[in-house]
Each structure stands twice: as structure tokens, then as C-alpha cells.
Amino acid sequence: MAYLTKRLGLLLLTLGAASALIFAALDWLPGNAAQLALGPEATPEAVAERERQLGLDQPAWTRYAAWLQGLAKGDMGESSAYEGAPVADLLMERLAVTLPLSLLAMALTVALALAAGWWAASQHGRWQDQVVMFMTQLGLAVPSFWLGMLLVLLFAVKWQWVAAGGFPGWDEDLGGGLWPGLKALVLPAISLALVQAAILARIARSALLDVAREDFMRTARAKGLSRRAALWRHGLRHAAIPLLTLGGLQFTNLLAGAIVIENVFTLPGLGQLLAKAIANRDLVVVRNGVMLLSALVLLINFAVDVLHGWIDPRLRTRREA
Numbered sequence: 001m002a003y004l005t006k007r008l009g010l011l012l013l014t015l016g017a018a019s020a021l022i023f024a025a026l027d028w029l030p031g032n033a034a035q036l037a038l039g040p041e042a043t044p045e046a047v048a049e050r051e052r053q054l055g056l057d058q059p060a061w062t063r064y065a066a067w068l069q070g071l072a073k074g075d076m077g078e079s080s081a082y083e084g085a086p087v088a089d090l091l092m093e094r095l096a097v098t099l100p101l102s103l104l105a106m107a108l109t110v111a112l113a114l115a116a117g118w119w120a121a122s123q124h125g126r127w128q129d130q131v132v133m134f135m136t137q138l139g140l141a142v143p144s145f146w147l148g149m150l151l152v153l154l155f156a157v158k159w160q161w162v163a164a165g166g167f168p169g170w171d172e173d174l175g176g177g178l179w180p181g182l183k184a185l186v187l188p189a190i191s192l193a194l195v196q197a198a199i200l201a202r203i204a205r206s207a208l209l210d211v212a213r214e215d216f217m218r219t220a221r222a223k224g225l226s227r228r229a230a231l232w233r234h235g236l237r238h239a240a241i242p243l244l245t246l247g248g249l250q251f252t253n254l255l256a257g258a259i260v261i262e263n264v265f266t267l268p269g270l271g272q273l274l275a276k277a278i279a280n281r282d283l284v285v286v287r288n289g290v291m292l293l294s295a296l297v298l299l300i301n302f303a304v305d306v307l308h309g310w311i312d313p314r315l316r317t318r319r320e321a
Helices: 002-027 033-038 044-054 060-073 087-122 127-141 144-158 178-212 215-222 227-238 240-264 270-279 283-311 313-320
Strands: none
Touching: 002 060, 002 283, 060 283, 087 127, 087 178, 087 227, 087 240, 087 270, 087 283, 127 178, 144 178, 144 240, 178 227, 178 240, 215 227, 227 240, 240 270, 240 283, 270 283
16 A cells, blocks of 8 residues: 555656646747737737737736646636637547557557567577567558558558548447548557567567566476467466566557657647647647646556556565665
């Protein structure tokens, strides 16, 4: 319990520090947000009125406190670039695309990486191991956006199996649904997953090779298990700590990479929302969007720490001591 309380306290402190940095970074940007929103031809009276609407006529600490209070209530303000639409609704609508894309990419990453890492470790020193290592090295050298464009040319343009871009939505009444939505996310998820799977597969192979030298693995082999069976039944579990740590970091990378991939596949996710908000100097959307992404990253790290203590109680006991 003490371990969980400390992790939760650290999470809250980090969230507070992140909110202060995000607010300060955007508040110190050069230029007048009201002037940029209205254009160079706006009168001083119109600019002053816009500043009042945006709260820019108040001190920074007052605006920061009001923003935190709004976050606590779920009120993130209104967007100037989206005709006064509530920012919370905009973010949740776009997160319904970005988060499933990241989760699907993470599932593909774990499946591909564990299979490749386990196979390479079980064939250590043979040609199969060299082939897997060559493929992972190739995956590390390929950018996700470039791979995404190749997948579009192959599967959408040449073979026409899927659409080249766009997202039908999750609502069946509006022409979408679960299967059409997942089908639209398959190519973006693959383009994200292949690069991250190459990294995780190399770490999985190294971790499994280290575990293979342990006494309990030699005992399992002595009882008649093959190298592949011993690694699958006993090795993967004991190699989970480094894989879980890297997996948490990779999920945050997938969230960031999804923002770029969304523009390649014209998906209406957080990437397009933040890009338009930045172009239109919609600081309310940018501030809350970046804060949402920061909170997701911190929550993922918190979940990884909790899983560490659950998988290996020795870590929890050592940290509490």
C-alpha cells in the first residue's frame, strides 16, 4: 500500500509540474493571440475585447488558477478556431480515434516483438537468428510515415483492399461501425507497430538470452523441455520486467507517432486537431491538448510502475524499504 501511495503522490506532483510548464511555455510565446486571431486589420478596440474574452487581460497566475479549476471540473473552455465548440468535447471526439489507433499499434507491436524475440533467442547463433536480427535492423532504419506511404501505395492504390485514408467513425447510424473503423486503422497501426516491434524484439531477444543462463532454465531443460519450450513457458515471464519498462515507453512513442501518422492517412485524431489549433493560434485547444497527452503519458508510466511491483514483489519491497 505504501508503494502504491508513493507512486500516486509522485504522479500528482508530476502532473502539477507538467501543467505549470505547459501554461508557462504557451503564455511566454511571442505575439498577441488576440491580434493573430482577428488579423492585422483588427482595430485596437476589437483586440482589447478579444483579449478580455480570452482572459488575457488578467494576471498569469489568475489565468493559471482558473485553468486548473476548470480542469478539475472538466471545463476546458471554448475553441476560437472551431466556432466556440467546447474544447473537452473536441478532445474526446479526436481521442476516440488516436487512442484506439495507439492501442491497436501496441497490440501488434507486442505480438510481433515477442514472437520474433522468442524465435531468435531459441535459434541463437543460427541463420534464423541472423535473419530476425537483420529484419529488426531494417525496421529501425525505416521511418513510420514513409512506411505508411508505402502501405498506402501497395494496399490502397495498387490492390485496393482498403481506403487510402479517412475514418468512417464508430457510429453505425452514420455509415461507420466497429469493423469499418478498425479497417481504417489497420494500415496506420501497422506502419506504427513495425518500427516499434523492431526495437522491442531486440530487447526481448537479449532478455531471453540472459534468462536462458539461469539455473531454473537449466533445470527445465534437464527435465526434457526443448530450448523453445523452456523459453516460452518460463523465460518470457522472467523477462517481463525490462520488456514492460520498454513497452510503457513505446506506448508513449506510439501516441506521439500517431499524431504524425494521422496526417499521412487523414485521420481526424488529435494530430489534426492540434495542427489546426497551432496554425490558428487557438491556445486553449493547444494547452488542453498537450496537457491531455502529458496526462496519458504519466498515467502509462504509473501503470508500468504498479505492474512492476505486481510482477516482481522484490522491487516493491526494496523500494518500500
